[in-house]
Amino acid sequence: MAILGKNKILPLLEKSKGSSGHRLLKFIARCLPRYERCTCKECEVLSGIFGNAFWHENVSPALHHWLNTESATKLPMSAFPHLRRICNxxxxxxxxxxxxxxxxxxxxxxxxxxxxxxxxxxxxxxxxxxxxxxxxxxxxxxxxxxxxxxxxxxxxxxxxxxxxxxxxxxxxxxxxxxxxxxxxxxxxxxxxxxxxxxxxxxxxxxxxxxxxxxxxxxxxxxxxxxxxxx
Ligand SMILES: [Zn+2]
Structure with missing residues (x-):
């Protein structure tokens, strides 16, 4: 969370501008291991942060495209300390x-x-x-x-x-x-x-x-x- 600075909303679209902290967090997220890799960079960031949420073969290409370009374009990170408490x-x-x-x-x-x-x-x-x-x-x-x-x-x-x-x-x-x-x-x-x-x-x-x-x-x-x- 400290990487993000004051702005805790992470822009997910590849073309979106973010702070150096945002870019660093997205880079780290892409590097983390997971079950399935994807050619879509936005999907890679999201699954790096949460883990893979779905098996790709179960969703249509159209839905996958919509998820990553329209549905989940920003990720508020402020809830993560709460999530961490729950998981712990x-x-x-x-x-x-x-x-x-x-x-x-x-x-x-x-x-x-x-x-x-x-x-x-x-x-x-x-x-x-x-x-x-x-x-x-x-x-x-x-x-x-x-x-x-x-x-x-x-x-x-x-x-x-x-x-x-x-x-x-x-x-x-x-x-x-x-x-x-x-x-x-x-x-x-x-x-x-x-x-x-x-x-x-x-x-x-x-x-x-x-x-x-x-x-x-x-x-x-x-x-x-x-x-x-x-
Ligand atoms: Zn994907």
Whole structure:
């Protein structure tokens, strides 16, 4: 962060002007190792900072071009100290490092769906395994489900060429079932038992243990989806 100076917004477009600190950070980002390399310099900077977020073969050239020339042209870096605290903690914390969220599961009284990519990238399926158990344990009156979709990594779950065939049906099905069940808050015996069963994740072979901030991020995404469709 100190490299950036006062301006914490990193311009990503190759043609954009930035300070010497910005250029140095982008150079370092391009040099960092990662799963997949790309011929697009903007993509190389972004994946150097975050890690690869999608498998390139899963997204169309048109979408890849749009992502790197129109969608992600600037990257605000000021959130990274917060992200660092979360990663170092191993669970979600507030910007001061306090455990302010997981101690209040009663605030998440809603159905949730977790979708992980089966071809691990950036995060592992175990993130959704843990988040799903957390919600089944603390909100047993709501439907909580999890799917691991083969061939996908992370953001390609939502932006992939075949997402509408392989991923979106899980979302539609979950919304339908949650709507059908309505406000029946009777705790599910099966879910309660599953939540307390800390056996191995059946999808464990897909990846190693990881931090579950991303699973919670996806949780909040689907909470939002659910609110929109409720
Ligand atoms: Zn790329």
């Amino acid at each position: 903690s191993g669970y979600i914390v507030d910007s001061n490092g306090n455990n302010s969220f997981l101690i209040h599961p009663e605030r998440m009284a809603i159905s949730t769906l977790y979708i992980s990519g089966g071809r691990s990238l950036l995060v592992t399926p175990e993130t959704s395994y843990l988040a799903n158990k957390y919600m089944k344990l603390h909100q047993p009156g709501f439907r909580h489900e999890r799917a691991v979709v083969d061939g996908f990594g992370h953001s390609d779950l939502l932006i992939g060429e075949k997402s509408h065939e392989k991923v979106f049906p899980h979302i539609i099905s979950h919304i339908r079932l949650a709507e059908q069940e309505g406000n029946d808050l009777t705790p599910r015996k099966k879910d309660s038992k599953e939540a307390l069963d800390w056996g191995d994740d059946p999808y464990r072979e897909y990846g190693d243990f990881g931090c579950w901030i991303f699973a919670l991020a996806i949780t909040f995404f689907f909470l939002l989806l659910h609110v929109l469709f409720w």
